[in-house]
Amino acid sequence: MKNKIYSVFMFVLLLLASDLQAADVPVVPNIGLKNQGSTCYQNATLQAIHKCTTLHDLLMEQLAASTSQDPLVTELRNTLVSLQSTVGVAYNPVLFANNVCSALYANDAGQQDAGDFLTTLLARLQTEAVIPNSTPVPGSLVDESFARWHGVSTSRSLTCDECKGGRRSPLLPECTCVLSLSLPAVGPLGSYRLPELLTHFAVQEVLEGDNAVLCEACAAKKKHIGQLDFTINPDLSFMVLQPKRFKFDMSTMAMSKITTPLIFDESGVVEISDSNGEQSRFTIMSVVVHQGDVSGGHYWTVSRDGVYNDPTVTLDAGAAMKTLLTTGRHSMGEGYLYFLQRLRE
Numbered sequence: 445m446k447n448k449i450y451s452v453f454m455f456v457l458l459l460l461a462s463d464l465q466a467a468d469v470p471v472v473p474n475i476g477l478k479n480q481g482s483t484c485y486q487n488a489t490l491q492a493i494h495k496c497t498t499l500h501d502l503l504m505e506q507l508a509a510s511t512s513q514d515p516l517v518t519e520l521r522n523t524l525v526s527l528q529s530t531v532g533v534a535y536n537p538v539l540f541a542n543n544v545c546s547a548l549y550a551n552d553a554g555q556q557d558a559g560d561f562l563t564t565l566l567a568r569l570q571t572e573a574v575i576p577n578s579t580p581v582p583g584s585l586v587d588e589s590f591a592r593w594h595g596v597s598t599s600r601s602l603t604c605d606e607c608k609g610g611r612r613s614p615l616l617p618e619c620t621c622v623l624s625l626s627l628p629a630v631g632p633l634g635s636y637r638l639p640e641l642l643t644h645f646a647v648q649e650v651l652e653g654d655n656a657v658l659c660e661a662c663a664a665k666k667k668h669i670g671q672l673d674f675t676i677n678p679d680l681s682f683m684v685l686q687p688k689r690f691k692f693d694m695s696t697m698a699m700s701k702i703t704t705p706l707i708f709d710e711s712g713v714v715e716i717s718d719s720n721g722e723q724s725r726f727t728i729m730s731v732v733v734h735q736g737d738v739s740g741g742h743y744w745t746v747s748r749d750g751v752y753n754d755p756t757v758t759l760d761a762g763a764a765m766k767t768l769l770t771t772g773r774h775s776m777g778e779g780y781l782y783f784l785q786r787l788r789e
């Protein structure tokens with residue numbers, strides 16, 4: 445009898461233990477995305493969004509609240525929901541891909557750049573009012589939501605060298621979450637660091653001679669100093685850094701790719717000081733990697749838990765991310781879109 449009670453007790457204990465275990469182990473979704481024929485640029489971008497938690501949650505919140513009937517919006521929601529699933533190994537985003545081609549690339553079916561895809565997708569979501577699209581009244585609720593999406597403002601100031609009068613004009617897009625950074629000539633180290641790219645971004649440009657600008661105060665064309673600035677809104681919870689790897693090469697009169705690696709600390713923690721000297725801390729959650737050249741190549745995503753390459757998911761507890769951050773490369777590809785999540789103190 446004593447033995448029987450003991451067995452029942454052990455059985456209940458085991459049941460409790462297995463329940464506890466199930467509740468304790470977080471279920472990390474890691475679903476691949478099937479390729480629809482040259483759709484790796486879409487798959488990689490969607491996986492990077494999914495793995496950048498604050499961006500993903502914000503987007504899901506607004507997709508769930510959206511009344512848009514646009515099939516692109518519906519299929520984006522379905523695809524992101526499927527990535528949250530733990531059933532199956534790869535989702536087939538065929539309807540999303542079909543709607544992307546018809547909606548985003550109506551006039552340019554050849555467009556297959558992950559950076560263009562991200563900005564075009566965001567612009568479409570603004571058109572559909574899924575994400576706020578116009579500068580709101582400061583202090584309003586809409587203002588808060590706007591700031592969470594459009595935290596990076598870039599502007600260009602022009603200062604007359606004679607009267608020191610100036611004007612400032614916002615760059616297009618007026619406000620965004622994507623900071624595109626042009627790449628300077630490579631220094632002796634043969635690689636880039638982020639502070640260098642940010643300094644290069646804000647470098648002054650002297651406009652004189654044929655390039656002199658009309659100054660209204662001086663009522664004449666005068667030498668001007670041009671300066672690009674960027675500011676980061678304190679409400680911004682994520683941002684995307686895009687080193688501009690594809691550029692027009694004047695010597696060959698063709699597009700070319702800059703493959704120089706961009707190197708970070710292995711922690712993936714990034715401190716960014718904007719043009720007002722305001723410091724923000726971010727952590728790199730996911731990176732879209734590109735292998736190849738302008739005429740063709742392949743995209744995949746490296747995140748904090750592994751590598752997402754179309755339908756194939758390789759979980760590695762962050763090993764690939766560490767390699768990518770410290771060498772600028774993963775496999776034969778270079779980091780192209782960096783998804784950053786804000787760190788709050």
Ligand SMILES: [Zn+2]
Pocket residue numbers: 604605606607608609659660661662663666
């Ligand atoms: Zn002037």
